[in-house]
Amino acid sequence: MNIEEINREFTANKNLYEHLKTEALFILEPALEQTEIKLHLVSSRIKTLDSFLDKVQRKNLKKPFEELDSLLGNYGSRMIAAFLTALLALSPCQASNRISDAQKKDFIQLLKTLPVEGEFYSDAAIDKAGRYLPVLFALTEKDIEKYDIYPFLALSRGLCDRKVHRDYAVRHFAEIRHPMLKFGWGAMLFNAGASSPEIVQFLRSALESEQESKILSEILGPKYNDFRRRVNAYPYAKRRRAASITIHSTRPSPASLSSSSSLGYLACGVLALGGLIRALAALYY
Structure with missing residues (x-):
C-alpha cells in the first residue's frame, strides 16, 4: 500500500473512527462511575495523518490498517487518576x-x-x-x-x-x-x-x-x-x-x-468492547 492509498483510506475512515471513539467513551465513562475508582480524566484522540504515516514507515508495515489493528489490539482509552491504586484496580481487564x-x-x-x-x-x-x-x-x-x-x-x-x-x-x-x-x-x-x-x-x-x-x-x-x-x-x-x-x-x-463487584462487571464490559477498542487503536496510538 503506497502513501496515496493510505491517505485515501485514512481520510475516508476518519469520521468512522471519530464516531467509534465517542461510542467507546460513552460506554466506558458510565461504567467507571459505577465503581469506587476515582478517575481524574478519561480522554481519547485520533492520530493526525502525518503521525500515522510516521508510524507506518517506522514499523515498515505493508498493510497498516490491518497490522496496526493486530499490534495494538490491547490498547484503549487513556486514563488519568489521582492515585496509582485506582489504575491498578483496572487490571482485571489485563489478566x-x-x-x-x-x-x-x-x-x-x-x-x-x-x-x-x-x-x-x-x-x-x-x-x-x-x-x-x-x-x-x-x-x-x-x-x-x-x-x-x-x-x-x-x-x-x-x-x-x-x-x-x-x-x-x-x-x-x-x-x-x-x-x-x-x-x-x-x-x-x-x-x-x-x-x-x-x-x-x-x-x-x-x-x-x-x-x-x-x-x-x-x-x-x-x-x-x-x-x-x-x-x-x-x-x-x-x-x-x-x-x-x-x-x-x-x-x-x-x-x-x-x-460480583461492580469492578468485575466493568472488566467484562471493557473486554466486550473488543473490536471497537481494536478499531480505535490503530489511529489512537
Whole structure:
C-alpha cells in the first residue's frame, strides 16, 4: 500500500473512527462511575495523518490498517487518576493470560538494566518496575527457566515493601504463575500483615507438604519455625477451612451468584468492547 492509498483510506475512515471513539467513551465513562475508582480524566484522540504515516514507515508495515489493528489490539482509552491504586484496580481487564510473550521478554530485559544497591534493587529500580507487576505475576517456570530466580525474588522484595504493590498483590495473588514467586510473595505478604484467607490457606497447604515446606524453609531461613507457628495460628486459616466445608456441602444461593463487584462487571464490559477498542487503536496510538 503506497502513501496515496493510505491517505485515501485514512481520510475516508476518519469520521468512522471519530464516531467509534465517542461510542467507546460513552460506554466506558458510565461504567467507571459505577465503581469506587476515582478517575481524574478519561480522554481519547485520533492520530493526525502525518503521525500515522510516521508510524507506518517506522514499523515498515505493508498493510497498516490491518497490522496496526493486530499490534495494538490491547490498547484503549487513556486514563488519568489521582492515585496509582485506582489504575491498578483496572487490571482485571489485563489478566495474566492476556500478557503477551513480547511483554514478558521486554520485562526480563528491563530487569537486567535496573540499578541495584548491594544485593537488592534501588528505589529508582522499584519506581521503574512497579507498573510491570502484572507481567511479573504472569511469568511461568518455562518463561524464566534459563534465568536465576534470585533477581525476580529480589525485585519482588522491593515491590512488596510498598503498600500500593502489596494491595495489588493481595487482590491478584491467584494470578502469580511461578511457584517460587508465589511462595515468596505469600510469605512476604503474610509477614507484612497484608494477608487474606486465600493467602493463608495457600501457606497452610504448603506447610503441610514436605516438598513445599522445604522450599518455604529455604526462603525464610531461621525464621521458618516462627513463621509456621504464626500461619497455623492465624484466625483466617480456621475460618477458611470451615468455609470450604460449607461450600462443598451446599448449593450456592442466588444472592451469592449475584454478588460480583461492580469492578468485575466493568472488566467484562471493557473486554466486550473488543473490536471497537481494536478499531480505535490503530489511529489512537
